[in-house]
Amino acid sequence: MSFFVPLAAALLVSTSQVPLATPLALPNGETAQLAADLVVYEADTKVVTARGNAVLRTETMQLRADEVTYDEVNQLVTASGGVMFVGPSGLAAVADTAKMDVRTYEANLEGGLFMQKQGVTQEALFTAKTPQELRAMGETPLLMSGSRIRRTGENTFLVEDLAFTPCNCSPGEPGWRMEASSATVVLGERATMTLPVVYVKSVPVFALPWLYMPLSQRRTGLLLPKPTFSSLNGFSLEQPLFITLGQSYDVTLTPGYFSGGYELHTVPGATEQVREPRYLGVKGPRLLTEFRYAPSERTRGRATLGFLYDLRPIRDPRSFMFYRRTEDGVASPEFVDERRGLRGEASWQHTQDMGGGWHNRVDASFVSDGNYTRDLTADLITREFTYLRSTGTVFQRQDDLYAGLDVALRQDIRWGYRFFQDNRIPAATDPARPDLKGPNTFQRLPAITLALPERPVLGGIMGGLSVQYLRLAPLRGGYGDEGIDGIFRADGFHVPFGSAGWPFPADTTQSDGIFNSNDREARDRVDFFPRLSTSFGLGSLMRVSPSLGMRQDVWLGEVSGRTWQRGYPIAGLLLESQVARVFEGRETSFRHAITPSLELRYVPGGWGRLPSAGASGENLARPYDEVDAAVPFQSDGRTRGFLHAVLAVDQTLRFKRGNDIREPLRLRIGQGFDLTRHVPAAGKVDDPGPVLRDTFARLSATAGIFTAAGTVRYDPNAGRISGLSAEVNVDNGKGHAVYARFDDLLWTGGDALNRGADPRSVGPDVLRRSLDTLVGGLSRVEPGFPPAERAQALIAGTRLKLGFGLGVRYEAIVQPLYQDPITRENRPLAQQTFGLSYGPACDCWRVEGVVTSRRDLGLEFSGINLIVADFGSFGSGG
Incomplete structure (x- = not known):
């Protein structure tokens, strides 16, 4: 006014x-x-x-x-x-x-x-x-x-008895407001208030002696503090500070402190359990920096850098336990109180359209050691991550060409090894201070791909070509140094095939710094894959789509200097028909279609073989990625020919209303066949297995607020479900939702792996089809090994908006087959999360308190979440 x-x-x-x-x-x-x-x-x-x-x-x-x-x-x-x-x-x-x-x-x-x-x-x-x-x-x-x-001033006011709502609420009766005895307000910039009080409806809920409130979407200021309490890290408090750097850049600095958690440990020489710091968890200060940028509509990104000075004692990266002091070679109850020191994390997400069809993208994440993620979060799913994957690519995509260069890096975080420092045992435990060598993980450094999509080459014949150069190598040295069995094991042993259990013999060649045994060496590979195809109709009842291709690969071992090559032709045939009926309504028309199909894939055999591992020169094939394992192969790496078939029936239901076309229902039912043993050219004696492979069904359905999808695979030879996944979601778009996902699959099993079983001989790895095949293999039980085990997981939850702006959220993670490793009791409920929130009707902000109950950690307060939108700089930096 x-x-x-x-x-x-x-x-x-x-x-x-x-x-x-x-x-x-x-x-x-x-x-x-x-x-x-x-x-x-x-x-x-x-x-x-x-x-x-x-x-x-x-x-x-x-x-x-x-x-x-x-x-x-x-x-x-x-x-x-x-x-x-x-x-x-x-x-x-x-x-x-x-x-x-x-x-x-x-x-x-x-x-x-x-x-x-x-x-x-x-x-x-x-x-x-x-x-x-x-x-x-x-x-x-x-x-x-x-x-x-x-x-x-032009936009500056001194206000007494201020009452204001800095977000997009109803101008008639906003559900919340801030009041202050006096304030200086600069429209579009800031408000500084004396004795401010936050009111929800007419109830005071929060008061401060003084407050600086940004009133634009890009104003520097403090964001809401983030207090949490957990048994993992005790009480922690973080205070974000949002700093604007113009219209296109901003930084959020988040200093914080973790008080650390404690638990009871069984220690050497002690008759009772001792209360000590938790093996997993942190204590000390942390500073997290987040930088965001969007200098143009074509470029945007986000980078984070965090440093933590951990006051907790160092641990053995192999077992996650504290090192214990030794006296005359005997471990004592006292742990080595040497601080872990500086630890950190970094990430970078970036996308850019460079024009002329050129693009680049980066999605990278790094941590200082393998335990960093486990120490900072108690979330069950996050703690189970075994690798961090970082990718970067630059590419050009046109209608008739794709050319790109990409790199992919992996950090193995299965164990607690530090990646940028040595892992020496402290002198108080072992005066010799040996350095524990971690896994030398392979990276994709780099891959160069050129692809020509299929185009007419002669009459109705289409032709396409893809060529790729790829280098798979570790960051350190030219080989993985895995040792006798070609698998890195933190305990330093190797598992002979069929071993019944401990004690396993030591793997003296693992991490010995010598290229020997079954060490994987860095490889360079060129993959060449041309393909011809056509399609034509047989009257109005059937469409025939034959294809013919060839895959040729050449490898170079960077340490041994050896070369390998492998090639094979691929013939394919797709027969499909369709019966459809349209039902016309006044405003909506429905179309129901049934599409039966038969697809065949034939590889008669090939030439050359896959590379082997190690310096011994034994012809034992060792594939590295999906291209190496694109077809079945014998132990010496020679291609095993095959004839595969998939018979399937698809049903779809679509409706059209005006220009809106939707597909509320799709169902695919099929049966896989391996006809290899009936084809002499394919080497039938190599695969005496039955013809039938998995029977499968896939369903997707949508009806209003309801969506569902599911896949089931059944092994008719073993008479069991080999894989099942299903998800259901009901969301009315107004804050009410129910969702669930269930997964059930076979896996090799821990006992079988400990006895040296090949993961590809049983479970999902053998059932999963390869790159150039149509069906997977047979899940056989090797003599002397336990059969495949089932793994099941259910994630279910709900979100509800109640009256007066209240909201509740609940999610549970259930593992129906889980048994306690000590008591053998069935404990299926792995994790429960409950959140209670409040927000005004305008939904410009919502504050939520979260508690979590975990199977091994009990009930804990997981913190306060502030969800903001269009609320000054809080909306940008919160």
């Missing part, structure tokens, strides 16, 4: 008699239009009064009121009766009455309300005839009122 009153005063001062509608010149040089049903000037009192639909308008503002008076002697302006003001930058105001001293710009308001408007033009705001109509227009990200307002 204080912005427009001086303009009105200047107008009224400049004239003594005014027609009902006339242009007027203001002292600042602007031209204004004053219109009213009656304009009266009292010469003796020098008071000008405009009554009845009084409208004052300039190029940048408009004032409406039932009556406006100006007292020239006392320099007072009064506006009353449905007072409305529209100014520049979306500023609008309504009031019952307003009285202002022109000399001091001090105003007293009754029923006054300032609004910052968005999503509506100023011309549209000018058309509002009533305060209610003005309030309802557009969006209102800022509401402000006060009993006395003094203007100290």
Whole structure:
């Protein structure tokens, strides 16, 4: 209100008699239009009064009121009766009455309300005839009122008894507000308040002696503190600080401190369990920095860098337990109290459109050691991650060409090895201080791909080609140094095939620094894959799509200097038909289609063989990735020919309403066949297994707020389900949702792996089809090994919005087959998460308290989450 009153005063001062509608010149040089049903000037009192639909308008503002008076002697302006003001930058105001001293710009308001408007033009705001109509227009990200307002600058006000809502709530009755005895407000920038109190409805819920509140989406300021308590890390407190660096860049600094958690340990030489710091968890200060940038519509990214000074004792990376002091070679109960020191994390996500069809993308994550993620989070799923994968690529994609270069890095976080420091045993445990060598993980450094999508080459024949150069190598040295069995094991043993159990013999060649045994060496590979295909109809009942391709690979071992090559032809044939019926309605038409198909894939055999591992020269094939294992192979790496078939029936239901086409139902049922043993050219004696492979069904369904999908695979030879996954989601889009996902699959099993079983001989690895095949293999049980085990997991949860702005959230992770390793009791409930939240009806913010119950950690307070949107810089940095 204080912005427009001086303009009105200047107008009224400049004239003594005014027609009902006339242009007027203001002292600042602007031209204004004053219109009213009656304009009266009292010469003796020098008071000008405009009554009845009084409208004052300039190029940048408009004032409406039932009556406006100006007292020239006392320099007072009064506006009353449905007072409305529209100014520049979306500023609008309504009031019952307003009285202002022109000399001091001090105003007293009754029923006054300032609004910052968005999503509506100023011309549209000018058309509002009533305060209610003005309030309802557009969006209102800022509401402000006060009993006395003094203007100290163009957009700066000193306000007494301030009450405001800095987000897009209903201008009639916002569900929350902030009040302060006094405040300095700079519209569009900030508000500094003395004795602020947050009210939800009419209930005070939070108070501070002083507060700085940003009022724009990019203002530097403190974000909400993040307190948490967990048995893993005790009490922790983090305080984010958002710093804007212009319109395209910002930084969030989050210092914090973790107090650390404790638990009971069984230690050497002690008769009872001892209370010690937790093996997993941290204690100490941390600083997390998040940098975000979006300099153009084509480029955006986010980078984080975090450092933690961990005061907890160092651990053995192989077992996660503390090192114990030794006395005469015997372990004592006392742990080695040597700090873990500086630890950290980093990540970078970046996308860029460079023009001309060129793009680049980075998605990278790094941690200082394998335990970093487990120490900072107790979430069951996050703690089970075994690798961190980082990728970067630059590519050009056109209609007839794809060319790209990419790299992929993996960090093995199965154990606690430090990646950028040595892992020496402390002298208090072993005076020799040996350095424990971790896994030398292979990376994709780099891959260069050129692909020509299929295009007409001769008549109706289509042709395509892909060529790729790939280097798979560790970051350190030219080989993995895995040892005798070609698998890195933290315990330093190797597992002979068929071993019944401990004690396993030591793997003396693992991490010995010598390329020998079955060490994997760095390889360079060129993969060449041309393909021809065509498609034609047999009348109106069937479509035939034959194809012919060839895969040729050449490898170079970087340490041994050996070369290998392997190639094979691939023939394919797809036969499909379709029966469809359309049901026409008044506004909607439905189309039901049944599509039976038969697909064949044939490889008669090949030439050459896969590379082997190690320096011994034995012809034992060792594939590295999906291209290496694209087809079945014999132990010496020679290609095993095959003839595969998949017979399937697809059903789809689609509806069309206007231009809207949707598919609410799709069902695919099929049967896989391995016909290899009936084809002499394919080497039938190598695979005496049955013809049938998995029977499968896939379903996806959508109906309004309901969506569901599922896949089931059944092994008819073993008479069991080999894989099952299903998910259901019900979401009404108004905050109410129920969801569930269930997975059930076979895996080799820990006992079988400990006896040296090949993971590819049983379970999902053997059932999963390879790159150039149509069906997987047979899950056989090797003599002397346990059979495949089942692994099951159910994740289910719900979200509900209750009355008064309350919301609840619940999620459970259930492992139905889990048994306690010590008591052998069935303990299926792995983790439960419960959240209770509150937010106003406008949903510009929501605060949530979360508690979590985990199988081995019990109930704990997991912290407070603040979810914000369009709430000043809180919306950007929160």
